[in-house]
Amino acid sequence: MKISVIGTGYVGLVTGTCLAETGNDVLCIDIDEKKVNKMMKGEVPIYEPHLDVLFHRNIKANRLNFSTSLEEGLEHGDIIFLALPTPEDEDGSADLSYVLGCASHIGKLLKNYKVIVDKSTVPVGTSKKVAQAIANQTDVEFDVVSNPEFLREGFAVDDFLKPERIVIGSSSEKAIELMEKLYKPFVRSGNPVIIMDEKSAELTKYAANSFLATKITFMNEIANFCEKVGADVDKVRAGMGTDSRIGKRFLFPGIGYGGSCFPKDVKALYKSGKDSGYEFDILNAVIKVNDIQKKILIPRIEAYFNNNLKGKTFAIWGLAFKPETDDIREAPALYIIDELLKKEANIKVFDPEAMENVKHKYKNQLIYTKNMYEASKNADALIICTEWSLFRTPDFEKLRSNLNKPIIFDGRNLYDLEDIQKEGFYYSSIGRKTIEP
Structure with a gap:
């Protein structure tokens, strides 16, 4: 299949490289000309284990290419992935200006049917906004799919090649069929492809990350209490982790969570709740505790x-x-x-x-x-x-x-x-x- 990936950050570059690895013809687009030139010369712009091997192999096989031209990307791909930044805005919400700006440009360039895939982590309702931004500029048929990524930095290549699940949010049978065909090589062992509506798919990513952040934060609170009463958090963790309802992962205490996902996603979900008239009290507590824990x-x-x-x-x-x-x-x-x-x-x-x-x-x-x-x-x-x-x-x-x-x-x-x-x-x-x- 012919795939275009707009944005070559952690998500975009891993997505493009891993899709090329299964035989697809992938064109990655980025506005940073210097970065694109480096990638064309075989330089991997990020550190991610095992990515360099796949990156070089697929460039050599001419399955992975790069460009700064969005128009070229639209002409190339049947499926267009949007892997654009959604940075935290001043009020904690996700800044959708990159995503919606790109969507508007896509609308101006669209000449035939495409599946536009939201790969970025975005708030509930973004697919509708993306569709509207495109539709404002064109009468050409297209579909917008929400396909959240579940990639852990440090394990992103393995997570993409061997996913625990793939979530596809769409109401279009045509788009769903194309997405299932694209992902078929990655789920041969039987891991599920879960089809749902766009809003549920968008919320799934936020819900998963916020739950894991909450689990980490709860364990940090337990650790702090252990110090007050003379208990040992390692022993408490072992006692908790053997309960199959809880599990052993994300129970290691420390100086808080960081990264590009957990802090931003928890705040964005909390802000989305407020905007909808719902107060996520538990997420408010998670944010406050984690801010304190980083400096403990x-x-x-x-x-x-x-x-x-x-x-x-x-x-x-x-x-x-x-x-x-x-x-x-x-x-x-x-x-x-x-x-x-x-x-x-x-x-x-x-x-x-x-x-x-x-x-x-x-x-x-x-x-x-x-x-x-x-x-x-x-x-x-x-x-x-x-x-x-x-x-x-x-x-x-x-x-x-x-x-x-x-x-x-x-x-x-x-x-x-x-x-x-x-x-x-x-x-x-x-x-x-x-x-x-």
Whole structure:
């Protein structure tokens, strides 16, 4: 099939590359000429495990191509995916200007029947708005489908190639038939293709992300309470996770959720509720608790250093909002960095993939290091913000030698309490007792 993908961010590029992998002829469109030129030369603009292999293979096979021309994209594709940004607006709602602006341009260029697919995460009712924006510019037949993505950064390629489910929101039999044909190679193992109306499909994505964000936030509240009463959140988590009604995933406490999806989607669903006269009290609480959780290590650090962080040097391991990505959007590490900078502390940072993105944001305000041990050298304490695998089994003897004092504030609970006590560290984590040497 001939497919065009408008937008080459995380969702658009993964979508285009994975659709090319199953033999489709894919043209990816982006207005960023510099980015498009790089991709045409074989440069992958984002870090996502396994994406580079598929990207290069499909470019070589001429199944994956790039352009800055929306007109070319409309001429090429029978199915047109919109994978455009829907950033958070000032009031918490999703900004649909990119999506609706593109829809209007599509209407002006449309010459024959196309299926226009909303792949971006959008509020309930967006499909109708997209259809209206197109219809205002043309009398040519088209259909708009809501097909939300369920891709986890760090696992996006696997999630696309082996989806747990595919949601197609449409009232058009013609569009549904084309979408089912497109996705047939991805559900050969029997995972469901769920057909529903457009509004239900749009809400499904928001509901799923908001539920997971709520689950994380609830566990963080339990962790904070554990510290108050002397319980151990690891044991509580194990006891909860073995209940099949709850499950083991998303029960790990930490310094809050971040990224491009959870923070934005929870706020957008909350705002959609308000606009419709419904108050999502639980989502309001999730937003408030997560904002507090991102900075929860700061009071502990201040207390340890007698409320004087000026001139102190802190090593930070992990800058991305989660492992296996270079994405720093809403990353808890950034909130900690901002607070430490306000208190005139010095900060040495290391992340396996996100360093360049952080450099763009902070410039020369931070000290950028080549590896985790260089970051820890002559630091007054280590702060762990992202649970990258390489941080899980460090050389504790080398780390202890590098640090001015053996002090760790761990926002991701990477280490066993008994093990860290034997290593002689002061160790403060989330929902567990503080270890003192």
